[in-house]
Amino acid sequence: MSPSAPRPSIKTSLASFRFRLTFFFIALVVVPMISVALILFRLISDSENGKADARVAAELRVAQNVYRHDLASADAALKQIGIDRRLASALAVGDIGVLRHRARVLATEHGVRRLVLLRGSHVLVDVGARSATAPAARNLVAPHGRRLGQLQVAVDTAPAYASTVRTLAGADVAVQRNGSLMAATVKGLPDQTLPRVGNVSASGRQFRVASFDATGFHGVPVRVSVLGDRSATSSSITSSRLLAAGILGVFFLVAFGCAVWLSRSLQRQIAAFLAAARRLGRGDFSAKVPVAGNDEFAALGEEFNKMSGELEARLEELRDQRVRLESSLQRVGEAFASNLDRDALLEVVLRTAVDGVGAEGGRASTRLVPGGPLEERARVGQVRPFAKLVERVEARVLETQAAQESEGDAGWALTHPLHMADGGGAGDGGGPVLGLITVTRSDRAFTPGERELFGYLAGQAGVSIENVSLHETVQRQAVTDEVTGLFNHRRFQEALVSEVERSRRFQQAMSLVMLDIDNFKWVNDTYGHQQGDMVLREVARILRENSREIDAPARYGGEELAVVLPQTDESGAYNLAERVRQGIEELELPLLDGHGTMSVTASLGVASLPSGAANSGDLVAAADAALYRAKRSGKNCTMRAA
Numbered sequence: 033m034s035p036s037a038p039r040p041s042i043k044t045s046l047a048s049f050r051f052r053l054t055f056f057f058i059a060l061v062v063v064p065m066i067s068v069a070l071i072l073f074r075l076i077s078d079s080e081n082g083k084a085d086a087r088v089a090a091e092l093r094v095a096q097n098v099y100r101h102d103l104a105s106a107d108a109a110l111k112q113i114g115i116d117r118r119l120a121s122a123l124a125v126g127d128i129g130v131l132r133h134r135a136r137v138l139a140t141e142h143g144v145r146r147l148v149l150l151r152g153s154h155v156l157v158d159v160g161a162r163s164a165t166a167p168a169a170r171n172l173v174a175p176h177g178r179r180l181g182q183l184q185v186a187v188d189t190a191p192a193y194a195s196t197v198r199t200l201a202g203a204d205v206a207v208q209r210n211g212s213l214m215a216a217t218v219k220g221l222p223d224q225t226l227p228r229v230g231n232v233s234a235s236g237r238q239f240r241v242a243s244f245d246a247t248g249f250h251g252v253p254v255r256v257s258v259l260g261d262r263s264a265t266s267s268s269i270t271s272s273r274l275l276a277a278g279i280l281g282v283f284f285l286v287a288f289g290c291a292v293w294l295s296r297s298l299q300r301q302i303a304a305f306l307a308a309a310r311r312l313g314r315g316d317f318s319a320k321v322p323v324a325g326n327d328e329f330a331a332l333g334e335e336f337n338k339m340s341g342e343l344e345a346r347l348e349e350l351r352d353q354r355v356r357l358e359s360s361l362q363r364v365g366e367a368f369a370s371n372l373d374r375d376a377l378l379e380v381v382l383r384t385a386v387d388g389v390g391a392e393g394g395r396a397s398t399r400l401v402p403g404g405p406l407e408e409r410a411r412v413g414q415v416r417p418f419a420k421l422v423e424r425v426e427a428r429v430l431e432t433q434a435a436q437e438s439e440g441d442a443g444w445a446l447t448h449p450l451h452m453a454d455g456g457g458a459g460d461g462g463g464p465v466l467g468l469i470t471v472t473r474s475d476r477a478f479t480p481g482e483r484e485l486f487g488y489l490a491g492q493a494g495v496s497i498e499n500v501s502l503h504e505t506v507q508r509q510a511v512t513d514e515v516t517g518l519f520n521h522r523r524f525q526e527a528l529v530s531e532v533e534r535s536r537r538f539q540q541a542m543s544l545v546m547l548d549i550d551n552f553k554w555v556n557d558t559y560g561h562q563q564g565d566m567v568l569r570e571v572a573r574i575l576r577e578n579s580r581e582i583d584a585p586a587r588y589g590g591e592e593l594a595v596v597l598p599q600t601d602e603s604g605a606y607n608l609a610e611r612v613r614q615g616i617e618e619l620e621l622p623l624l625d626g627h628g629t630m631s632v633t634a635s636l637g638v639a640s641l642p643s644g645a646a647n648s649g650d651l652v653a654a655a656d657a658a659l660y661r662a663k664r665s666g667k668n669c670t671m672r673a674a
Contacts, residue, residue, distance in 0.1 A: 085229075087203075088242045088260040094201040095258050096244055102166035102188040109142040110168045110185040123149070123156070123172060123180045131157050144185050148249050151181040155250070163189045163214055165207060167249050184249055190215035197258070204239070204259040210252050218259060226257040238262040308336065378410040381493040382469060386412050388489065389446070389482040391471035395422070398450070398467030398497060406467065418442045418472040426468050433465055435487055443474030446483065448490035450497055466497050513587040515565050516572035524586030524594060525648075531584075531598045532648040535641045543597040543605030543640040546655040547575065547612065550633045550667040552591035563624050564591075567632055574615040578608055594655075602640035602672060609636040609670040617668060633668035635659055640673070 113119065116138060122130035131149060135157045139147045146160030146167070164186035172180040188196075190207040194215040197205045206216040211225045220235035228243045239259035248254040308320065320337050378396040386394045393413025397406040406426075415422065421440035425447045428436045435448040450467040469490050471478075478486070513520045519527065528544070535542040549555075549571055556564040568591065575593055579585045584596040597605050613636055620629045637658030639651050654673035662671040 084240050084260060084262065085242070088240050088258055091197075091201040091203040091258045091260065092242045092244060095197045095205060095256055098193065098197050098200065099166050099244075099246060099256060102186070102193065103168055105187045106144075106166060106168035106185050107170075109144050109187055110170050110183060112142055113138045113144070113147070113185060114170055114172060114183055120172065120174075120180070124174060128156060132159065135159050142185075144187055145189050146184075146186045146249065148184040149181055150184070150250070156181060160186075161189050163191060165190045165193055165209075165214065165248060165254060166246070186249070193256075201258070204261075206257045206259065208255045208257070209248055210254075214254075226255060231262070232259070234259075304333075308340075375409050377493065377496050378467075378469075379412070381489055381496075382410045382412045382471075385469060385471055385486055385489050388485050389471055389478060390473065391446075392443075392473040393418070394469065394471035396450075396467065396469045396493075397426075399465075409467075415470075415472060417474075418445055421445045422447075422470050422472065426470060429468055430465065435483070435490075437478060437483070439477065443472060444477050445470055445472045446478050446486060448487055450490055450494040466494055469493065515568050516587045516593070517569070518572050518576065518593065519584055519586035521586065521589060524584065524588060524596070527584035527586070527596050528648045528652070531596050532641060532651065534598065539642075540599055541601040541640060541642070543600045543602060543638060544651050544655045545595045545597065545605055545609045545612075546588065546637045546639075546652075546659045547571075547593040547595075547609075548635050548659055548663065549591040549593075549616075550635055550663075552632075555630075555632065559623060559625075559630070563630075566624065567621060570619055570621060571616055571632070571634065574619070575612055578611050578615065600640075602638060605638045605640060606670060606672060609638050612636065613668065613670055635662035635667050636670040637662055638670060638672050 116134070119131065119134045119138065122134060135147045135149065136159050138144070139160055144160060146162070146164030147157065148155065148159075148167070149157040166188055167184045167186040169182055169184045171182050174180055190209075191214075194205040194207055194217050197203070198217045204216070204218040206218070206221055206226060207214045208225060213221065213223075218234055218237075218239075222232065222234070226232060226241050226243055228245075230241050232239050232241050238261075240262055241257050241259055243255050243257040246254045246256065320340070378398065382394050382396045385391070391413070393411075393415045395408055395412070395415050396410040397408045399406055418440070421438060421442050422445050424440070425436050425438035425445045428438070429447045429449050433449055433451075435446070437444065437446045447468055447470040449465045450469060451465060471486065512518070512523075531542050534540065549567065552564065552567070555567055568587075572585070572587070572593060575585045575595060579595055580597075582598050586594050586596075588594040595608075597608065600608075613634055616632060616634045620631055622629050637655045637660070639654035639658060641651060658671040658673045661674075662669045665671065
């Protein structure tokens, strides 16, 4: 019904109800020999079928009770197994062999037919009968809160369960797992999933089927079906129709009188319920249904009044919880700005966002450098089923630099850019995009309140990530030479002392290469200091390209460069120095005035521990002495320490 359509009044609804009752019984009186007979026979048929359905339903309840009993037994065994220390210790250290052995011992001790231990979707242990059913499951958690895995235990098998239900309920039973038959007490069942309620043929017999669903091992669905024989129902319908034919006339007279009385009574009670329900729908929780008598309608009225009061209290509680949650999330968001651990920050932001908006999963991506590619840094919950949807909405956010929500076959995805602040306040979207944060869920779209809360968290996270980047930049600048991009002298000394100490402690070789650009003063005097800075940068590039990641290339001072070489003997250091010298010799550097090119050479000295020096000072002195011997030998060469 559209919002603008008029709502039917109580008087109209009751008139329609009374008209239907009147028309129904007048029709029975006017045409008693035709319509009443057909209707009565149909009622008899429906009644007998209903009795059959009731029998099947009762048998189904027996099957459910047996299944619940098996679950309770499995849960009791699970509690004992779950506190086993040896099993927990083996699970904590990941010892699969001990896990399997202990699982078999525990299964035997506690009468368990199957025991499964999962970590995520990975099966660590699976012992016992594959036909086991009615598993109880519990998550295993370490004392410090880390989740170790999930334990699933069953104490009964499908064939034994079916036999038990057959004995107690007297009906045939079938147990199917994911559409495949696990056990059945009747032969010839069709190779298909049995319906929840319906009819099926097997071995030339007709059965009425009622089923219930449960969860088996590994989350695989299990369907238990009870099959009632329909032959007795057909015979009962025939007998009932013969009996009904003799008392048809009396039945209709009594029924007509009762219907008139009942119609008036129901109209009064329904009118009261309908009026109260409509007031409740408008938000008036003070609406009460008048209660009179001790019949079912009186009990229904009392329950309706209780429901109204509880609903009002629950809504008030939800409003209070919403206020508390928003306040807590705002405090968490304000704390983000002081956190300098990028990955830990993103994970906290992501988990808070997923919990705050009721999402099923999410991920956060950032750029290591402005304009660089996005790299995923944190993930929470289920994201893989939404992969295509997430890629699409994140591409739109990068294009528009604004929050976007998208809907797809998998569900909904909400993405917000993590902006660098530009002076307009946190998260105002004015600065460059530092990264993206995305949340997903499959059941419903995100509400305006959830989008607003998500945007607030994303804004605070953007400010925090910018703080992390600034902190990293300051740290990098504190140890980097501005001209060459190599380590500065202070960082060089720290690296040298550290590696000399490591070499002495572990009896490992380490070396030092000192490099001096030949005739560098002449370059500055002839072409200027800007040309000299370019020469320094290019020589530093050659040194950096020939160094390993564990090496420490640095600007020692002026035109002198150096590189600390951990775990490198004198021969290895000499080979590196020669590669650097040849690379410098091959350089052709353009002159800044645009008139031709120039080339430079360098002299290098090599010293090593433990053979060439006893400490860091001796090592520098030895390498420096070798460097000046190279200078005196005609330059553009490498000398080893004496």
